[in-house]
Amino acid sequence: MKNNNTDNVPSSHSEPWLNTAASCKHLHISIPTIRRWIKAGKVKPKRTPGGELRFRRSELDALLA
Numbered sequence: 001m002k003n004n005n006t007d008n009v010p011s012s013h014s015e016p017w018l019n020t021a022a023s024c025k026h027l028h029i030s031i032p033t034i035r036r037w038i039k040a041g042k043v044k045p046k047r048t049p050g051g052e053l054r055f056r057r058s059e060l061d062a063l064l065a
Contacts, residue, residue: 017046017054026060037063 018026024034037043038053043063045053 016057018057020053023055023060
């Protein structure tokens with residue numbers, strides 16, 4: 001089982017980081033949509049040492065505004 005702990009993502013901010021599934025749920029979009037947005041540069045995730053993507057909640061919220 002994968003651990004969704006985001007403590008290993010470096011950040012100078014103490015804001016929440018979300019994995020891909022949680023980000024899609026937060027935005028009410030599908031995974032293919034967020035992948036298109038990454039490719040288009042609308043959102044810039046960080047990669048964990050294990051290669052998983054993490055998104056800042058504040059950046060996701062900015063997409064909703």
